[in-house]
Amino acid sequence: AQSVTQLGSHVSVSEGALVLLRCNYSSSVPPYLFWYVQYPNQGLQLLLKYTTGATLVKGINGFEAEFKKSETSFHLTKPSAHMSDAAEYFCAVQGAQKLVFGQGTRLTINP
Amino acid sequence: GAVVSQHPSWVICKSGTSVKIECRSLDFQATTMFWYRQFPKQSLMLMATSNEGSKATYEQGVEKDKFLINHASLTLSTLTVTSAHPEDSSFYICSAAEGVTNNEQFFGPGTRLTVL
Numbered sequence: 001a002q003s004v005t006q007l008g009s010h011v012s013v014s015e016g017a018l019v020l021l022r023c024n025y026s027s028s029v030p031p032y033l034f035w036y037v038q039y040p041n042q043g044l045q046l047l048l049k050y051t052t053g054a055t056l057v058k059g060i061n062g063f064e065a066e067f068k069k070s071e072t073s074f075h076l077t078k079p080s081a082h083m084s085d086a087a088e089y090f091c092a093v094q095g096a097q098k099l100v101f102g103q104g105t106r107l108t109i110n111p
Numbered sequence: 112g113a114v115v116s117q118h119p120s121w122v123i124c125k126s127g128t129s130v131k132i133e134c135r136s137l138d139f140q141a142t143t144m145f146w147y148r149q150f151p152k153q154s155l156m157l158m159a160t161s162n163e164g165s166k167a168t169y170e171q172g173v174e175k176d177k178f179l180i181n182h183a184s185l186t187l188s189t190l191t192v193t194s195a196h197p198e199d200s201s202f203y204i205c206s207a208a209e210g211v212t213n214n215e216q217f218f219g220p221g222t223r224l225t226v227l
Contacts, residue, residue, distance in 0.1 A: 036218075041202075041221065041223065042220055042221060043115075043117075043204050043218040043219050043220040043221045044155075044204070044206075044218040045218075046215070049215070090154065090155070097143060097145075097160055097208075098145075098157060098160065099145075099157070099206075099216060101154045101155050102154065103153075103154050104153070104154050
């Protein structure tokens with residue numbers, strides 16, 4: 001069975017500061033890992049995904065994440081936050097057909 | 112590419128009525144479609160998985176007779192909320208995947224259901 005834990009339901013950073021959203025997973029098989037972003041009253045948009053290969057994955061909008069098997073982590077980072085990054089972020093792990101989502105982290109950007 | 116649409120984007124209905132939500136894959140054939148429910152400030156909870164031409168597989172705790180899912184073609188799945196009640200008010204999101212296993216899911220924009 002798969003599970004995901006996102007540390008911190010709410011993260012607040014200043015514009016231009018580093019963004020770090022934490023995600024730890026549990027999986028009985030090699031995991032496929034995803035980060036999604038959700039803006040209010042909208043569906044999910046894929047930021048990036050890890051399946052196999054290179055453990056540092058680059059995504060859209062300047063985001064990247066590193067798969068660390070020894071730490072069972074897949075933290076999301078962005079070097080410099082922008083006001084438009086304010087949204088809800090979900091980490092997810094895929095097992096068989098299903099996606100299992102974390103609880104979500106609301107990112108707030110302070111001007 | 113890989114666009115998924117949902118219709119309607121929002122719906123308000125009276126308690127006791129039924130509401131149908133459509134999910135369409137616009138530029139690919141969706142062998143598998145998924146229906147999620149999201150309550151305010153919460154994560155997405157998978158309700159059911161449907162494969163084209165076969166019965167949907169419901170998650171534990173989801174009432175099959177209340178949430179009817181039909182996946183009659185490779186581009187269309189429908190979710191019907193029967194005899195809706197205020198506690199069914201939620202944001203319903205569908206996703207679609209081309210394959211059966213380990214294929215990326217593409218998400219629709221969601222449908223906001225409010226039951227009065």
